[in-house]
Amino acid sequence: MNLRKVMTPATITVALKSDTKEGIIEELVDLLMAAGKIKDLKDRKEALKVVLDREKKMSTGMQNGIAIPHGKTDTVGTLVAAIGLKKEGVDFQALDGQPSRIFIMTLSPDTRTGPHIQFLAEISRQLSDTGIRDRVLNAATPEEVLDILSG
Helix, strand or coil: CCCCCCCCCCHEEEECCCHHHHHHHHHHHHHHHHCCCCCCCCHHHHHHHHHHHHHCCCCCCCCCCEEECEEEECHHHHHHHHEEEEEEEEECCCCCCEEEEEEEEEECCCCHHHHHHHHHHHHHHHCCCHHHHHHHHHHCCCHHHHHHHHH
């Protein structure tokens, strides 16, 4: 899967501000809205709700400092994704008990599962490499993050 079809520099931030799970998710939703991937405030509210509801069922904090909050909603017509970095880390109730520092949030339409699974498989494959994770965390710009992950 070509990650550049799902992400752009406008949907990536190298400096998340929040230090809570809910705040991180809200920042990522706002990033998608600012990039025009979420149309209006009503859709923003719905997108935020589905991701937070999914997170309540089971944390999306994985291992190795990665969290992948996600949700399904018809407020988006295609798979969209945002990436945020928080070098200090945030407690995301990760499987390994460590703070999460790389956040990849996806929203996909209720009716489509294929692209969502393909994207998660590709991003997980990339970030399973310690070298790539380190390079992403040390990236100074959104463009650099995108280049590393889509290289």
